[in-house]
Amino acid sequence: MPSRQRSSGFTLIEIMLVLVIMGLVAGYVVVNAFGNAPQDKLKSEAQRFHAVATLASDFAVLNQMEFGLVIDDKRNSYKFVFLDDNDEWVDVPENQAFVERELPEEMVMTLVLDGFEWTSEESLFSSGSLFDEQLSVANDSVQIGNEEDIPPPPPQVMFLSSGDLTEFTLQFAFFDPVISDAQFTVSSKGYLPLINDIALLEDAS
16 A cells, blocks of 8 residues: 655755745854944844754744753853754754854943843742752752763743744843944744844933
8 A cells, every 4th residue: 555645744855945034044043243333333233143943943843852051141142952862952963053152341232031031040940949058059068079070051032943932122222322222122022024124222321
């Protein structure tokens, strides 16, 4: 009995073509990150994130993988990871688009989840959040292994194979508004396409 053929779906060539095109778009944004005006550089950083985040979401759906966005506000960086067969969040191999991206020191990212600003101090993996002072992992009498053996925290934003996303807003701005009062925001309503917008702060004077 002949096997049933799939009536719909993506071929390997189609998937590769989509990824190549989106990779070129992301690369074009990176090249444009060297504009002269500070607000142009800020906008380019936000556009790069927008392009790579869209690529990550499409990659997750086409390859039936669970992707995540990890934002480290201490390092002023972000990267994309995926859930492997051992249910561990690991870096995406051999794909430079998803590696850690550190922003210039004069820029800052603000992540908002469920209407609340997220900071690394609120993570369940932060010091003292799971244990009191008597049982603190910082206590010299408690040994839990080397620092490199501690698993990294899970991503704050999920890009699921179903096409669903964590609803989030990520704002790009400058530490010092004297440099520029431009702000660029990338957000999601839980699905693609991601929304991006430029807004200027009202002049306080």
